[in-house]
Amino acid sequence: MSKYLMGIDNGGTSSKTAIYDLKGREVAQCTTYTNMLTPYEYWTERDMDELKRVNFEAIRGAVEKSRINPKDVIGVSVTGHGNGLYLIGRDGSYVRNGIISTDNRAHRIVEKWLSDENYENIVRPRTYATIWSSQPPALLKWLDMNEPEVYDKVEYVFMITDLVRYWLTGKAGFEVSNASGTSLFNQDTENYDEAVFKYFGIEKWLKKMPPLIGSSEKAGEITEEASKKTGLVRGTPVAGGLIDITASALSTGLVKHNQLSIVTGTWSINQYIDNKITVVKDLFMTSDYPLAGEHLLTEASPTSGSNLTWFIDTFLKAHSKLLKIVDDESSVYDYCSRLVESVKPWESKLIFYPFIFGSNAGVANSSAGFIGATKETSLAEFVAAIYEGVCFAHKSHVEKLMNINEHILDAPIRIAGGITNSETWLQMFANVFQRTLELVNVKENGALGTSMAAGVMAGVFPDFHAAAKNMVNISKVIKPDLTMAGVYKQKYELYKKSVISQADVWANIENTVLLKPKAKELVCN
Incomplete structure (x- = not known):
């Protein structure tokens, strides 16, 4: 009996779901779209009701196109654009519109931080990254300054990966590769860093952060509500998932040192992995990679x-x-x-x-x-x-x-x-x-990469090395x-x-x- 893995990927305006066999061959794919909301200069947002609906529609569409028995989907995993900000209230309500990773409303705040020598002494040696305007620290600070009433309404601060997984499982978590790309995460302690929150002046938000969860860790199961709306079987396990840059790197088979991975799309993503990291000023991002002891160094x-x-x-x-x-x-x-x-x-x-x-x-x-x-x-x-x-x-x-x-x-x-x-x-x-x-040979980098997390979670692959070996296929070689x-x-x-x-x-x-x-x-x- 064939078994399948599902990957869900949310970009700035699209939600994609793809189903793969254990050789990385795409069985079915469905894409739905949301409107980008730009009510003011530098703002890029999306309506949360619409976002939930189109995600469930994309999942159902892929299941129906595949014509497989949903019982044969042995694992689901989510990825999506890094950073931005998605806030959920205590009853699962939507506190405000979601904020996409192209938002630039907080750029003045970021300019001030980056011109401060204390940033180089306190933040960079812990995060190994450069703060930018659509990361949670900048957006949370902006909300404190411009929409202070939001704080009391919030139960959880999510990235989009965590948000979609929450809709599927009802369980709150903050996935590690996503967390490590937020400028809130200490790359040495592998945890949130109170000193960093304090430097940014957002220490009160620390209590709103969900518990951290690993990429291939079981984060929950498909709920009855999600089952009815997506066609997936209730109880199907859902992995922690991945930030999109990590999912994209895995989709190219990036599991060795001294190899460059390039992913082209809206973003120019250029990255490699290393078990040694150092503080490098202006490096876009250093984030956790789901291989033991490895980090992903990214310029994007x-x-x-x-x-x-x-x-x-x-x-x-x-x-x-x-x-x-x-x-x-x-x-x-x-x-x-x-x-x-x-x-x-x-x-x-x-x-x-x-x-x-x-x-x-x-x-x-x-x-x-x-x-x-x-x-x-x-x-x-x-x-x-x-x-x-x-x-x-x-x-x-x-x-x-x-x-x-x-x-x-x-x-x-x-x-x-x-x-x-x-x-x-x-x-x-x-x-x-x-x-x-x-x-x-991949059409949907994020979906394929994150489906590997589902495979490791489900036990069909012992680790991501094996997942990449089985699911990544080279289709062509181009000589200069x-x-x-x-x-x-x-x-x-x-x-x-x-x-x-x-x-x-x-x-x-x-x-x-x-x-x-x-x-x-x-x-x-």
């Missing part, structure tokens, strides 16, 4: 393939007929790849900053844009610049990681995510990095074109220098307040 930012999606939605879809593009998703992306193939790298110096959703430039207030365009610049060059800009953003992250471990490119790069649907883009990645790529090394080295240097030179421009844009026309005064006779 929302600077990856979603920049192309933005360009398509903004400039191409409205003109698809004019451009003679068949009106469907795959043909638009195929059209973009053909445009890129028509431009030789040495034919265009157009530079794109892939910062539509955020930046990794190391320059305050940096935003997206093109530079170097002339009246002769073609549509193909604009699209090629987007492809290149995304590659360069990944490369700048990897350079930071190589300053810590120079051997992470000794082995082929494991790569997965949205851009792997484009052979043109994959080849460009190989050419920019001048390294061999191993393409992982060595003749492209010189031109991409030049273009990457142009990109880096251009980013630095834009600092004053971005600062001026951020600080300029545009004047509205004054209303004309009424003259009464």
Whole structure:
């Protein structure tokens, strides 16, 4: 009798459920969507009722599509975007909208902390990470300053992984890999850190934090209510789960030292594992990895393939007929790849900053844009610049990681995510990095990675090494074109220098307040 594992993955606007056999083959998948709410500048939120509904719909959809007996699902596990903030009241009620990991309302608070030398003495040596604006410390502090009435209504502070697991099981917990990415967790003691809470001025929130739970630990079982709404069998065990960056790393088979994993999507995720960690200023994140004694070192930012999606939605879809593009998703992306193939790298110096959703430039207030365009610049060059800009953003992250471990490119790069649907883009990645790529055959990185936690929990795999060995499949190897090394080295240097030179421009844009026309005064006779 076949057995199956279920992985549930929540991004910023989508909820995905996938079912896998024990060889990592996807049996069925269902995606549902929520609306991103942006009531004010810098805010990104979601309605909690809608979020619960679409999660249950995605689970039910996957179960129905699979046509398997739900009794054969032996384990369920959840992943989702790291950080953000989801607050639950004492009766399971929703205290306020959930906050997504792209929220930036607390950026002024973070700037103040990062400019304080006490942050470097108190926080970083404990968390091994850099605080950013959509992490719980910043958002909780913002709530204390702007919505103080919220505190008394809250029973639990959750990440989205913990929230969805709570809806499925009725049990509250805070999963360790998620906790370790929040800037609230001490990487040495493997626990919440009271001194860190106190530094951030949110020590009262410590009593609202749920008990910590391991990734592959049994966190509860499917309740009667969840069973009726999802089609899963009551009593099906649910694992602690994983933060999305860890799930994505596992989905690429990242279980060895000195190997780089790249995942492309909304976020540029670049990471490796090590059993030794040190304090590194400005490193994006060091988090717990579900292998004994290992940590995940991550450089990431929302600077990856979603920049192309933005360009398509903004400039191409409205003109698809004019451009003679068949009106469907795959043909638009195929059209973009053909445009890129028509431009030789040495034919265009157009530079794109892939910062539509955020930046990794190391320059305050940096935003997206093109530079170097002339009246002769073609549509193909604009699209090629987007492809290149995304590659360069990944490369700048990897350079930071190589300053810590120079051997992470000794082995082929494991790569997965949205851009792997484009052979043109994959080849460009190989050419920019001048390294061999191993393409992982996975459509839903987060769902596959977190399903491994369910497999370990259920006892079908003794550990995550075995889970990865059985469930990760390499579908293709891409070799770099060595003749492209010189031109991409030049273009990457142009990109880096251009980013630095834009600092004053971005600062001026951020600080300029545009004047509205004054209303004309009424003259009464």
